[in-house]
Amino acid sequence: MGNRITLMAVGDVGPNREDPDSIFEFAAPGIRQADIAFCQLEPALSRRGTPMPQARLPMRADPAAAGAIGRAGFHVVSFASNHCMDWGREAFQDTIDALREHGLQVIGAGRHLAEARAPAIVERQGIRVAFLAYNSILPQGYWAENDRPGCAPLRAHTLYEQIEHDQPGTPARVLTYPHRGDLQAMKDDVARARSAADVVVVSMHGGIHFVPSVLPDYQRELAHAAIDAGADLIVGHHPHILKGIEVYRGKAIFYSLANFALESPFSFAENLAEKESHREIARLNPDFGKDGAELPPDTFKSIAVRCVCSDRGVERVAFQPVMIDRTQRPELLAADDPRFGEILTYLERISEDQGLSLEYTVDRDEIVVTCET
Numbered sequence: 362m363g364n365r366i367t368l369m370a371v372g373d374v375g376p377n378r379e380d381p382d383s384i385f386e387f388a389a390p391g392i393r394q395a396d397i398a399f400c401q402l403e404p405a406l407s408r409r410g411t412p413m414p415q416a417r418l419p420m421r422a423d424p425a426a427a428g429a430i431g432r433a434g435f436h437v438v439s440f441a442s443n444h445c446m447d448w449g450r451e452a453f454q455d456t457i458d459a460l461r462e463h464g465l466q467v468i469g470a471g472r473h474l475a476e477a478r479a480p481a482i483v484e485r486q487g488i489r490v491a492f493l494a495y496n497s498i499l500p501q502g503y504w505a506e507n508d509r510p511g512c513a514p515l516r517a518h519t520l521y522e523q524i525e526h527d528q529p530g531t532p533a534r535v536l537t538y539p540h541r542g543d544l545q546a547m548k549d550d551v552a553r554a555r556s557a558a559d560v561v562v563v564s565m566h567g568g569i570h571f572v573p574s575v576l577p578d579y580q581r582e583l584a585h586a587a588i589d590a591g592a593d594l595i596v597g598h599h600p601h602i603l604k605g606i607e608v609y610r611g612k613a614i615f616y617s618l619a620n621f622a623l624e625s626p627f628s629f630a631e632n633l634a635e636k637e638s639h640r641e642i643a644r645l646n647p648d649f650g651k652d653g654a655e656l657p658p659d660t661f662k663s664i665a666v667r668c669v670c671s672d673r674g675v676e677r678v679a680f681q682p683v684m685i686d687r688t689q690r691p692e693l694l695a696a697d698d699p700r701f702g703e704i705l706t707y708l709e710r711i712s713e714d715q716g717l718s719l720e721y722t723v724d725r726d727e728i729v730v731t732c733e734t
Contacts, residue, residue, distance in 0.1 A: 363671050364486040369395035370562070370596045370666040371683075371691075372618035374430060375403040377422035377628050381429035384622045387692040388683070391665070392434035396485045399437045399492060400430065401564060401598040403444050403623055407455035410448030415500040417638045419447040420629045424459040431463035433622075437481050439494035439564045441469025441512040443599065446503040450510055469494025469564065470505070470512045477505040477513040478546065480554045488672050491558035493550055495543075497567030497579070498599050515547055515565065516540035517579035537579040544583065548590040555591030559672045563592045568600045568617055571646040573659060574711040576604060576616055584614045593675045594668060602646075602659040603704075605712035606719050611732050613678040619663040621683065621691050625655050654687065661685040662704050665693060667727060679727040696726050 369392060376384045385392070392398050404420035406427050412419035430438065438460055446453050453470070460467050466481035480491040495515035496504070504514035517540060521533040547563075554561045565587075568580050584595045588609055595614040597604065604617035626633060633639050643649040648657035663683040669676050682694045682704035694701040705728060712719040720731035 363673075364488055365676070366396040366485045366488050366670050367394070368490060368560070368562070368668040368670050369398040370594075370618065371400050371621040372598055372663055373403045373601065373620050373623040374400045375420065375422060375623040376426040376429050377404065377624040381423070381426045382432060384624070384690055385429065385433035387690055388622065389433045391693045395434065395667070397437065397483050397490055398435045399439070399562065399564070399596070400435050400621060401439045401442065401566065402430070402456070402460070403442050404629065405444065405448045405452040405456045406459045407448060407452035409455060410452035413447055413449060413500070413502070415502070416444070416447040418444070418626055418630055418633070420444040421448045421452060422624075424455060427459035427463045427465065430460070431465055435465060436483060437466045437468060437492050439469040439492075439566070439598070440467055441477075441494040441496040441564065441566050443496060443498035443500060443503065443566065445470055445496075445512050446500070453510055466492070468492050469496065469566075472510045474505040474507050474513070477511065478550050480550070480557075482554075482558055488560070488670055489558040490560045490562065490670060491554035492562050492564065493547075493554060494564040495547055495566065497565065497583070514540070515543045515567065515583060517567070517577070535577070537577045539579050539583050539586075544586060547583070548586055551587050551590035551592050560594070560670045560674055561592045562594045562596065563587045565595060565597050566599045568597060568604060570600045571602060571642060571657065572600075573602065573646070574605065574714040576715050580616060581607075584616070585609055588612045588614070594678070596666060602657070603662055603664065603708060603711065605715045605717040606708060606730065607712070607717045608720075608730065608732050612675075613730050613732055615664075615666055615680075618666065620660055620685060620689075621663055621665075622689060624689050627655050662707055663691060664704065664708070678730045678732055679724065680730070681727050694726070696723060701726075
């Protein structure tokens with residue numbers, strides 16, 4: 362028997378409070394048990410900058426949050442977020458610097474395109490795990506170019522096809538396609554990482570936020586292409602709610618891990634409820650404001666992915682249901698907690714809704730995904 366390590370991946374994080382460590386109060390012990398832990402950072406971490414005019418909700422937190430993320434047990438952080446440039450180039454670079462100062466490896470963002478596309482390779486017990494991150498949710502100017510900082514782009518095009526061409530004003534069919542250049546670049550990156558590591562994990566920031574279940578076509582095409590190129594695991598972020606789980610060619614795709622330890626959007630902007638930009642988003646989910654909560658109930662459901670890896674790849678894929686409280690603190694749930702079954706039932710339903718067959722077994726406090734082809 363060779364060496365085995367555990368890999369943990371969770372969704373969006375973004376502490377923005379006086380005591381940033383407190384947001385990880387319940388979850389940190391579980392995170393620290395992993396040999397390698399990964400998360401997606403949403404806001405910039407800086408005291409500098411000016412909100413960009415194209416930022417719908419400029420998100421910024423104190424750089425002290427970087428230390429809290431490290432102390433919680435994380436090792437690799439994607440900053441391929443649609444908020445990465447919200448406060449300009451200085452705040453963008455401050456974020457990367459703050460994370461690195463606390464020993465965190467940053468992926469999906471950099472001073473230029475090559476740096477944003479570069480993998481982080483983490484070695485534990487002789488097993489090398491490569492992480493790559495990309496972003497499909499891209500305000501103008503947020504993606505890196507050869508001579509410009511930003512995140513690694515994985516753009517998509519949208520086509521609205523009228524269903525009844527002779528009936529003006531009737532609903533349209535929404536078709537989406539990956540940007541061919543970005544798609545090829547991602548495939549090339551994965552292939553290179555495959556040659557340098559035993560396990561390749563790809564983080565994709567994309568999908569439709571707050572709308573239950575629905576997966577746009579481009580998400581599936583990108584995830585499948587990454588696996589075809591050599592990826593072992595796909596973890597998705599951005600929708601702020603869970604999306605379905607798919608097994609493709611024996612590899613697991615988590616289309617959205619949802620929020621994990623992300624402050625309410627109301628903590629990043631004053632009078633947010635009065636802004637038209639927020640009201641437009643709130644219309645996407647009829648449960649906004651339900652039961653007096655600022656966010657829909659679906660946003661409090663999450664999962665933490667746990668994989669067992671060896672030098673032969675990912676040998677076991679599982680996840681543990683997570684419930685987030687009204688102060689945005691995540692809690693890893695035990696199997697005898699009624700909320701454990703509630704989240705599992707929710708995942709079954711949204712996966713089935715999108716034609717994804719989620720097969721699993723329950724092993725103590727984990728749900729093991731059946732990945733045999």
